[in-house]
Structures are given as structure tokens and as C-alpha cells.
Amino acid sequence: MGELRLENVSKSFGSMSVIKDVSLTIETGEFVVLVGPSGCGKSTLLRCIAGLEPITGGKLTVDGVDITDAAPVERGLAMVFQSYALYPHMTAAENIGFGLRIAKAPKAEIAARVSEIASLLQIEHLLPRKPKTLSGGQRQRVAIGRALARKPKFFLFDEPLSNLDAALRAEMRVELARLHAQLGNTMIYVTHDQVEGMTLANRIVVMNAGQIEQCGSPLELFNRPRNKFVAGFLGQPPINFVRVTGWTQEGGDVQLALSGGTAKVQSHHPIAADAQLELGIRPEDLRLADKGLPVTVEVVEHLGNETIVHSRLGDGCGLTVRLTGQAKVQVGDLCHVALDPERAILFDTQGNNVSGLLA
Ligand SMILES: Nc1ncnc2c1ncn2[C@@H]1O[C@H](COP(=O)(O)OP(=O)(O)O)[C@@H](O)[C@H]1O
Ligand SMILES: [Mg+2]
Structure with a gap:
């Protein structure tokens, strides 16, 4: 078991409201990733779940039992921080067994559990060593x-990989995913790294200024962002936004007028005549074409497996195009760009998705 429910949870520090009426149910065995910009309240929310901070409103339950006022040790969870917070004077084995020693588990049981965990994490050879002799990843x-x-019901991770270099981070990401598949525990994982979120999550929760903007599977959020914030947060290079005027034509397609040309896109909802909109189009949903929107190429990133072209429309609006393989594009080129009409998302002037949902 390990279902965690947050009901209308709020948290203020003095007069500053940091978590605002957050409700979320995390099912047993789920890997939920909280993403959002720095300062949006991710760590605070995790600390509230862990019981390290009292909440100022709402309710927390685990498997139906109210834990709102329970002490951290009574909550059946374990937390891993960005700073490893290991005891420097203890060996790796002693650090791993620490919680069991405090709980007065028999010595033989501690030794067995430590060696079981070491083999799971492939760190048997590190057990006799002190933290200062270990690398960040170790x-x-x-x-x-x-x-x-201590076999917790669920794990809380607060940016556990952000002190590691990119290559190690990528490796640990895969290891964590494997660990979750093996253990099946409920995991709540905080990161500001959207790639980490996309890789690890069964479900992503996008936070902004203490509130949940949207939650869903990684691809749901990528394909059907509720608003510009979510659309802009997921995807690298980020989605392009272009101001357009649009209207629904007979037959249902939406005709767009924008700098230097027109484009036709699909929409699940009709668009009123001459609506002021923003077109959201991801770099991989654009391509170079004989006909299309005229752009000037400003920067080209030749990455070997792909080419990222940073260009500009006539009105100055930037447009990033992601091409597979090694495209022969040069700075200063005048090109035409066409978009995939099925992949466009339209937003109103408040930033809400008005074209509905991509498949
Ligand atoms: N103990 C505290 N006292 C006062 N303000 C705090 C405290 N902890 C966090 N905050 C504030 O709460 C906001 C959210 O912080 P945090 O949860 O650390 O964000 P994140 O982890 O998303 O970067 C920030 O404005 C931060 O300054
Ligand atoms: Mg944080």
C-alpha cells in the first residue's frame, strides 16, 4: 500500500502564501514527478508531505489514514535530498543501516538488509568507505x-541528481527508473529538469507559483498542454509562440494570418472570426520547404544527429526549427518554413489552449 492524498493543502510562511489549495491523489506504486520553475514551491510541498513543515490548511492522508499532524517518522516515508546528507564519520554501510540501528533492529538483520540493498544498487565494494572518499554519484x-x-511505503526525492554532471545524471535517471520497476514503491520526485520528469514519471505535475497548472502522463502534457505555461515548460528546444489572427473556415480547418504569410492548421474547437491568437508550434513540427513562411537564419547548431536552426520571421518573431540529421543550412540564409497542421496548438490572449487537444 502507499496511496497518498493531498486535499486542499496550503502552506504560508507568515503572510507569504507558498502552496495554494493543492489537491492531488498519488496512487500506490505511481512515480509522480513535480516539475516547475525555481521558487514555485516544490520543495516546500515535499517537506509538508514529509512532515518537516506543518501545513496551514487542508489535509494529508496515507491509505485513508489522516497524517496531517503525524510526526515524520510515523508517516512511513523516506526522503532523499539534493545534498546527500550522509554522516561523514560513518562508512557507507553504517550510513545505510543507520535508520535500522536507531529502530533497534537486530545486528544480523541490519547486516542482511545492508548487503541486500548494496547488491540492488551495485555498491557492495563501497560499503567500507567513508563519504568523503566517494564521488558524487556514489x-x-x-x-x-x-x-x-527501512522499507518505506513511499519515497520522496528532492532534486536528487542536480549535483551530478550531465552524463552521470542521465545514467542515474535510468537506474532510478529501473529501481522503481523492481521495487514498485510509490515515488514522488521533484525536479526542475523537464527531461528528468519526462523520463521517470508515470504522471507529471506541473507547478507554478504554488499551484498545480496541470497533471497527466508526460505525453498528455506534451501533446495537450492546458495553457502556454505548460506548453513552454515541456520540450527542448522549447515550443515557439507566434502571434496570429485566425478564423475557422468551412470544413473546419483554421486559417491563420501571420507575418509574411498564411498557414492552415487543425482545431477541435471552432475559432471566432479574426480572433487574436498565439500559435504554439514545436521546433520538430516545422520543416524547411519550397513554399511557406519566409525566415532569416540567425544561428545554426550542428549537433550531428540533428540540426537546430534559430530563425526570425519578418516581424522579428523568433522561430526555432529542429531538423533531423545534418541539414545544409547556414547563418544568413533566407528560407521558407512549413508547419505540420496537425501539431499546431492555438492559445487565446490569456494563454489558454483554445484549439483543444492534439491526439
Ligand atoms: N522556511 C521558509 N521560510 C520562508 N520562506 C520560505 C521558506 N521555505 C521556502 N520559502 C519560500 O517559499 C517559496 C518556494 O520555495 P521552494 O519550495 O524552495 O521552491 P522550489 O523548491 O520550487 O524551488 C520561495 O519563495 C521561498 O523563498
Ligand atoms: Mg527546491
């Missing part, structure tokens, strides 16, 4: 091992 494995030791 320390983080030990910290994860310590969290695993």
Missing part, C-alpha cells in the same frame, strides 16, 4: 540506499 547511491533500508 554518495547519492548510498543516500538512496539509506532511504531504502
Whole structure:
């Protein structure tokens, strides 16, 4: 078991409201990732769930039991932080077994559990070593091992990989996904790295200024963002936004007028005549074409497997195009860009998705 429910949870520090009426149910075994910009309240929400901060409104339950006022140790969870928070004077083995020693588990049981965890995390050879002799990635494995030791109902991770370099982060990301598949525990994972979120999550929760903007599977959020904030947060390079005027034609397609040309896109909802809109189009949904919107190429990133072209429309609006393979594009080129009409998303002037949902 390990279902966690947040009902109208709020948290203020003095007069500053940091978490605003957040409701969310996390099912047993789910890997839920909280993403959002720095300062939006991710760590605070996690600390409230852990019981490290009292909440100022709402209710928390685990498997139906109210834990709103329960002490951290009574909540059946383990937390892994960005800073590994290992005890420097203890070996890796002692760090992993620490919680069990505090709980007065028999020595033989602790030894068995530590070796079981070490083998799961492939750190047997590190057990006799002190934290200062370990690399960042090794320390983080030990910290994860310590969290695993007491068989918590669920795990809370607060940016556990952000102190690691990019290559190690990518490796640990895959290891964490494998660990979750093996253990099946409920996991709540905070990151500001949307790639990490997309890789690990069964469900992503996008937060902004203490509130949930949208939650859903990674592809649901990518394909059907509720608003510009969510659309802009997921995807690298980020989605392009272009001011357009649009109207629904007979037959249902939407005709767009924009700088230097027109485009036709699909929409699940009709668009009123001459509506002021923003077109959201992802870099991979644009291509170079004989006919299309005229752009000037400003920067080209030749990445080997793909080419990222940063260009500009006549009215100065930037347009990033992502081409597979090694495209022969040069700075200063005048090109034409065409868009995939099925992949366009239309937003109103308040930033809400008005074209409905992509498949
Ligand atoms: N103990 C605290 N006292 C006062 N303000 C805090 C405290 N902890 C966090 N905050 C504020 O709450 C907001 C959210 O912080 P945090 O949860 O750390 O964001 P995130 O983890 O998303 O970057 C920030 O404005 C931060 O300054
Ligand atoms: Mg944080």
C-alpha cells in the first residue's frame, strides 16, 4: 500500500502564501514527478508531505489514514535530498543501516538488509568507505540506499541528481527508473529538469507559483498542454509562440494570418472570426520547404544527429526549427518554413489552449 492524498493543502510562511489549495491523489506504486520553475514551491510541498513543515490548511492522508499532524517518522516515508546528507564519520554501510540501528533492529538483520540493498544498487565494494572518499554519484547511491533500508511505503526525492554532471545524471535517471520497476514503491520526485520528469514519471505535475497548472502522463502534457505555461515548460528546444489572427473556415480547418504569410492548421474547437491568437508550434513540427513562411537564419547548431536552426520571421518573431540529421543550412540564409497542421496548438490572449487537444 502507499496511496497518498493531498486535499486542499496550503502552506504560508507568515503572510507569504507558498502552496495554494493543492489537491492531488498519488496512487500506490505511481512515480509522480513535480516539475516547475525555481521558487514555485516544490520543495516546500515535499517537506509538508514529509512532515518537516506543518501545513496551514487542508489535509494529508496515507491509505485513508489522516497524517496531517503525524510526526515524520510515523508517516512511513523516506526522503532523499539534493545534498546527500550522509554522516561523514560513518562508512557507507553504517550510513545505510543507520535508520535500522536507531529502530533497534537486530545486528544480523541490519547486516542482511545492508548487503541486500548494496547488491540492488551495485555498491557492495563501497560499503567500507567513508563519504568523503566517494564521488558524487556514489554518495547519492548510498543516500538512496539509506532511504531504502527501512522499507518505506513511499519515497520522496528532492532534486536528487542536480549535483551530478550531465552524463552521470542521465545514467542515474535510468537506474532510478529501473529501481522503481523492481521495487514498485510509490515515488514522488521533484525536479526542475523537464527531461528528468519526462523520463521517470508515470504522471507529471506541473507547478507554478504554488499551484498545480496541470497533471497527466508526460505525453498528455506534451501533446495537450492546458495553457502556454505548460506548453513552454515541456520540450527542448522549447515550443515557439507566434502571434496570429485566425478564423475557422468551412470544413473546419483554421486559417491563420501571420507575418509574411498564411498557414492552415487543425482545431477541435471552432475559432471566432479574426480572433487574436498565439500559435504554439514545436521546433520538430516545422520543416524547411519550397513554399511557406519566409525566415532569416540567425544561428545554426550542428549537433550531428540533428540540426537546430534559430530563425526570425519578418516581424522579428523568433522561430526555432529542429531538423533531423545534418541539414545544409547556414547563418544568413533566407528560407521558407512549413508547419505540420496537425501539431499546431492555438492559445487565446490569456494563454489558454483554445484549439483543444492534439491526439
Ligand atoms: N522556511 C521558509 N521560510 C520562508 N520562506 C520560505 C521558506 N521555505 C521556502 N520559502 C519560500 O517559499 C517559496 C518556494 O520555495 P521552494 O519550495 O524552495 O521552491 P522550489 O523548491 O520550487 O524551488 C520561495 O519563495 C521561498 O523563498
Ligand atoms: Mg527546491
